[in-house]
Amino acid sequence: MDRLCAQELDRADVLGRFRKEFYIPEDAIYFDGNSLGLLSKRAEATLYDMVESWKKFAIDGWTNEAQPWFHLSEKLGNMTAPLIGAHPEEVITTGSTTTNLHQLAATFFKPEGQKNKILADELNFPSDIYALKSQLQIKGLDPETHLVQVKSRDGHTLTTDDIIAKMNEDVALIVLPAVLYRSGQILDMKALTKAAHERGILIGFDLCHSIGAIEHHLSAWDVDFAFWCTYKHLNGGPGSVGGLYVNQKHFDQQPGLAGWFGSDKAKQFDMSHTFTPAETAGAFQIGTPHLFSAAPLVGALELFQEAGMTHIRTKSLQLTAFLMNLVEQELSEYDFTIVNPRDDHERGGHVFLEHKEAARICKALKADGVIPDYREPNGIRLAPVALYNTFEDVYDAVGILKTIMQEKRYLEFENKRGVIA
Numbered sequence: 001m002d003r004l005c006a007q008e009l010d011r012a013d014v015l016g017r018f019r020k021e022f023y024i025p026e027d028a029i030y031f032d033g034n035s036l037g038l039l040s041k042r043a044e045a046t047l048y049d050m051v052e053s054w055k056k057f058a059i060d061g062w063t064n065e066a067q068p069w070f071h072l073s074e075k076l077g078n079m080t081a082p083l084i085g086a087h088p089e090e091v092i093t094t095g096s097t098t099t100n101l102h103q104l105a106a107t108f109f110k111p112e113g114q115k116n117k118i119l120a121d122e123l124n125f126p127s128d129i130y131a132l133k134s135q136l137q138i139k140g141l142d143p144e145t146h147l148v149q150v151k152s153r154d155g156h157t158l159t160t161d162d163i164i165a166k167m168n169e170d171v172a173l174i175v176l177p178a179v180l181y182r183s184g185q186i187l188d189m190k191a192l193t194k195a196a197h198e199r200g201i202l203i204g205f206d207l208c209h210s211i212g213a214i215e216h217h218l219s220a221w222d223v224d225f226a227f228w229c230t231y232k233h234l235n236g237g238p239g240s241v242g243g244l245y246v247n248q249k250h251f252d253q254q255p256g257l258a259g260w261f262g263s264d265k266a267k268q269f270d271m272s273h274t275f276t277p278a279e280t281a282g283a284f285q286i287g288t289p290h291l292f293s294a295a296p297l298v299g300a301l302e303l304f305q306e307a308g309m310t311h312i313r314t315k316s317l318q319l320t321a322f323l324m325n326l327v328e329q330e331l332s333e334y335d336f337t338i339v340n341p342r343d344d345h346e347r348g349g350h351v352f353l354e355h356k357e358a359a360r361i362c363k364a365l366k367a368d369g370v371i372p373d374y375r376e377p378n379g380i381r382l383a384p385v386a387l388y389n390t391f392e393d394v395y396d397a398v399g400i401l402k403t404i405m406q407e408k409r410y411l412e413f414e415n416k417r418g419v420i421a
């Protein structure tokens with residue numbers, strides 16, 4: 001494997017034309033699109049369109065424009081639905097990962113008698129765990145005993161059998177990541193949903209690291225609910241509005257946290273004190289949408305519509321496979337461990353390397369223009385992104401890493417993380 005091989009893969013890449021749609025930071029190889037995706041020219045344009053529509057229409061922007069603000073969250077939900085295999089009315093763009101989890105847990109966690117526990121895992125992102133614990137507390141239940149966290153055998157991955165073994169009689173709700181944020185492992189959402197339903201348990205997934213990176217079939221798998229952010233693989237911009245999915249069989253559920261933007265749209269401005277929820281996932285909205293943080297998603301999601309998830313996933317698998325192969329070929333003497341699962345069906349959109357000098361290796365990489373992200377205590381996450389990275393990026397990044405290791409350049413940095421890893 002050499003540069004020619006990378007260039008050949010780039011020439012054959014059916015998504016190659018999308019790279020020029022993005023602002024690529026100058027002199028950088030950006031492998032951090034799973035923390036903050038890059039700005040595209042389309043997202044920039046639709047953000048400016050929003051500014052213009054405020055300028056031009058003022059209050060009438062809610063209804064008057066080609067893109068009426070009043071329906072923007074629903075429109076974005078419709079555009080997102082194909083990415084996760086959902087019906088359009090099952091998806092809404094609203095809130096953030098964490099607030100959406102609060103909303104969904106407030107809606108779907110209904111402890112009854114001895115069936116009063118929530119099942120999660122010990123590898124999930126902390127915010128999800130904080131939210132679940134506080135939802136238990138709101139219901140007067142002790143998180144110490146009512147939050148069950150499935151353990152990992154190797155510290156990086158979970159097994160389907162271990163999770164199913166914890167689906168006991170006392171579990172009312174299950175919340176798991178679709179792709180683990182560190183190891184990038186994809187959980188078997190289909191099998192887990194089936195097992196949960198056989199035991200009368202509702203199940204939802206956090207799609208933060210999976211949406212825009214892998215394909216999903218949430219409706220076909222009969223998943224009860226899901227939630228995600230849009231600033232990672234979806235490239236919506238820092239703090240862009242998140243999203244949620246509610247299976248249409250639950251449209252009769254009253255939202256746990258009600259607010260007027262969850263109203264049936266025809267009734268919202270009746271100003272009645274009796275809430276009539278929308279008969280869609282839109283019912284789970286709370287207040288006025290954050291339009292400037294939603295606007296870039298119009299352009300960002302158009303790119304996903306044009307590229308198609310199948311092409312994106314195919315290229316993503318090729319990029320991560322190419323990266324793993326190069327790491328093995330070029331870096332075998334430097335004690336890196338590839339921690340992410342190898343199999344295509346279990347590998348998400350990033351590669352996770354461990355090394356005892358990881359913190360300062362990341363700093364050295366950044367100094368040399370490769371943008372990874374560091375995860376405590378010794379992890380290097382590298383996300384070559386299908387829409388804007390090239391195989392040559394991967395080739396160059398591994399070359400730079402090899403030089404850093406050969407010359408021990410990482411020793412110039414402190415082996416400690418910054419405030420934001």
Ligand SMILES: *Cc1c(COP(=O)(O)O)cnc(C)c1O
Nearest residue numbers: 096097098125127181206208229
């Ligand atoms: C990124 C991420 C979050 C972040 O939550 P926000 O509410 O969007 O800040 C939460 N959970 C997981 C699994 C994540 O990857």
